[in-house]
Amino acid sequence: xxxxxxxxxxxxMLARDTKRPKTEDFIQALFDDFIELKGDRLGKEDSGILxxxxxxxxxxxxxxxxxxxxxxxxxxxxNFGMPEPEGYxxxxxxxxxxxxxxxxxxxxxxxxxxxxxxxxxxxxxSIAIATSIARMSSLRVPVIAIITGEGNSGGALAIAVANSVxxxxxxxxxxxxxxxxxxxxxxxxxxxxxxxxxxxxxxKDLYDFGIIDKIIKEPAGGMQEDWAGAFKDLDKVxxxxxxxxxxxxxxxxxxxxxxxxxxxxENYLLDERKMGDR
Amino acid sequence: xxxxxxDRRKQLFTLKKMRENLNGKGDVxxxxxxxxxxxxxxxxxxxxxxxxVCEACGHHFPISxxxxxxxxxxxxxxxxxxxxxxxxxxxxxxxxxxxxGENQGKTGNTDAIVTGVGNIEGNKVEIIVLDPxxxxxxxxxxxxxxFTRAVEHAMKHKLPxxxxxxxGGARMQEGMFSLMQMAKTSAAVEKFSQMGGxxxxxxxxxxxGGVSASFAMLGDIILAEPGALxxxxxxxxxxQTIHQKLPKGFQRAEFQEEHGFVDSVVTRKSxxxxxxxxxxxxxxxxx
Numbered sequence: 168x169x170x171x172x173x174x175x176x177x178x179x180m181l182a183r184d185t186k187r188p189k190t191e192d193f194i195q196a197l198f199d200d201f202i203e204l205k206g207d208r209l210g211k212e213d214s215g216i217l218x219x220x221x222x223x224x225x226x227x228x229x230x231x232x233x234x235x236x237x238x239x240x241x242x243x244x245x246n247f248g249m250p251e252p253e254g255y256x257x258x259x260x261x262x263x264x265x266x267x268x269x270x271x272x273x274x275x276x277x278x279x280x281x282x283x284x285x286x287x288x289x290x291x292x293s294i295a296i297a298t299s300i301a302r303m304s305s306l307r308v309p310v311i312a313i314i315t316g317e318g319n320s321g322g323a324l325a326i327a328v329a330n331s332v333x334x335x336x337x338x339x340x341x342x343x344x345x346x347x348x349x350x351x352x353x354x355x356x357x358x359x360x361x362x363x364x365x366x367x368x369x370x371k372d373l374y375d376f377g378i379i380d381k382i383i384k385e386p387a388g389g390m391q392e393d394w395a396g397a398f399k400d401l402d403k404v405x406x407x408x409x410x411x412x413x414x415x416x417x418x419x420x421x422x423x424x425x426x427x428x429x430x431x432x433e434n435y436l437l438d439e440r441k442m443g444d445r
Numbered sequence: 446x447x448x449x450x451x452d453r454r455k456q457l458f459t460l461k462k463m464r465e466n467l468n469g470k471g472d473v474x475x476x477x478x479x480x481x482x483x484x485x486x487x488x489x490x491x492x493x494x495x496x497x498v499c500e501a502c503g504h505h506f507p508i509s510x511x512x513x514x515x516x517x518x519x520x521x522x523x524x525x526x527x528x529x530x531x532x533x534x535x536x537x538x539x540x541x542x543x544x545x546g547e548n549q550g551k552t553g554n555t556d557a558i559v560t561g562v563g564n565i566e567g568n569k570v571e572i573i574v575l576d577p578x579x580x581x582x583x584x585x586x587x588x589x590x591x592f593t594r595a596v597e598h599a600m601k602h603k604l605p606x607x608x609x610x611x612x613g614g615a616r617m618q619e620g621m622f623s624l625m626q627m628a629k630t631s632a633a634v635e636k637f638s639q640m641g642g643x644x645x646x647x648x649x650x651x652x653x654g655g656v657s658a659s660f661a662m663l664g665d666i667i668l669a670e671p672g673a674l675x676x677x678x679x680x681x682x683x684x685q686t687i688h689q690k691l692p693k694g695f696q697r698a699e700f701q702e703e704h705g706f707v708d709s710v711v712t713r714k715s716x717x718x719x720x721x722x723x724x725x726x727x728x729x730x731x732x
Binding site: 281282283284285287288289290291292293294296297298300301302304305320321324325328340341342343347348351352365366367368373376378424425428429431432435436437438439440 | 453454456457461529530531532533535536538539586587589590593615617618619620621622623624625626627628629631632633634635636638639654655657658659660661662663675676677678679682683686687689691695696704705706
């Protein structure tokens with residue numbers, strides 16, 4: 168259909184569209200009685216990350232996501248969905264809490280990246296992200312990540328180390344924002360449209376590479392045209408994915424996630440020992 | 446699938462040929478070095494004896510992985526693991542294979558990492574060194590895989606791990622494959638740590654982006670060389686974001702020590718002794 172003909176750049180535009188449902192909208196639609204839990208317990212609350220507990224079809228789950236605003240005022244408050252270290256420390260606190268009480272963790276990814284600011288560096292952006300990635304890899308509960316908009320850099324991955332990584336069709340997931348990529352590799356941020364193509368950041372590219380596990384289709388014009396449909400599709404997918412992990416023990420869940428990332432590029436490495444001369 | 450395999454095989458041998466033609470030398474070829482801090486001129490032979498540290502101002506020059514291993518590891522004890530893995534150019538990025546070939550020729554290594562087992566002050570240790578002379582030590586799938594294999598090797602043989610980082614961050618030319626290395630390597634460190642393994646991380650100039658936000662900052666103990674730039678976002682990106690000049694010394698090793706992210710800044714001259722002692726202290730706890 169129409170959305171199949173979109174260029175990567177057009178998808179980036181759709182993924183960033185403020186009319187697209189945000190983490191808060193997904194939470195409201197999919198989880199009952201959601202209770203927000205704030206703070207990193209080390210001195211700060213970073214609202215660039217939203218977290219809490221809610222019911223998913225009668226099962227308590229921990230939900231964590233990047234929070235983007237819709238208005239300028241909201242965006243300033245949430246720092247445009249760019250978390251500081253405190254946001255990642257809160258996310259990690261909530262994930263470890265979920266593990267303690269055996270709740271699945273569901274994360275929503277929608278961020279331009281971790282905030283590149285002076286204080287963020289002073290407060291340990293690197294170690295906050297590193298620790299979140301490392302600890303998330305060994306959680307003994309099911310973890311499902313859904314990339315709903317744009318997922319850029321370590322700032323996205325910090326909450327995306329999941330047993331199942333799901334992407335909406337027009338969402339994008341990449342090593343860096345296309346603007347940042349263009350500025351590093353082409354020394355010209357205005358080349359970002361070209362960067363979008365070169366980076367292979369669309370759901371289809373990443374599914375073909377085996378980097379993500381599932382794509383949720385979107386109608387022409389993107390899921391912003393049909394919120395209800397987007398929520399219904401995700402509800403189905405989440406139910407199915409969670410059921411898949413019901414039979415795995417807590418240790419097996421962590422091992423499943425470890426092996427998934429351990430082998431994620433095994434078909435893309437060249438080993439001189441295995442290939443022989445010609 | 447078999448076509449894919451054939452294509453990759455072709456790529457591999459193109460790379461190998463380039464590597465052979467260029468015939469690597471390993472280290473930076475100049476015979477004289479100018480200190481970027483105090484402008485003092487150094488002859489290579491003298492500078493090498495001084496561990497590539499400026500005797501006038503104490504500036505630590507970046508050094509290749511091989512030089513680093515020669516400086517730190519006890520003579521004739523290093524057994525290397527790396528050298529057989531090549532990147533397949535997974536996202537078919539224009540110009541990347543050529544760039545890899547050039548760097549392979551320049552350094553004599555297949556990628557920006559050297560791993561192996563050796564002794565430091567008589568303590569056997571798994572050693573991982575990133576090479577800043579190979580595409581700025583950037584992490585793509587080969588660096589991530591070799592790092593992970595080394596940590597797995599250490600797990601199997603119950604060895605401590607020393608990782609020496611020097612990296613601009615994730616390798617842009619491998620796109621999402623590079624981002625995934627952050628997960629792969631961090632997960633390996635996490636597993637190693639849960640099994641009680643000792644992981645010592647040394648940060649050298651520069652340790653940035655995807656490397657600093659993954660395995661480099663996960664050390665049980667984190668040391669840094671003086672003046673090393675360590676951080677997540679690069680200074681230029683931060684200045685453009687916040688529209689102000691950054692303070693002097695921002696993100697340097699001393700700044701990270703002051704802010705609590707580095708256990709100790711250690712000069713190159715004291716490194717071997719300090720690392721040796723720390724390794725020993727993690728083997729002998731019974732008294």
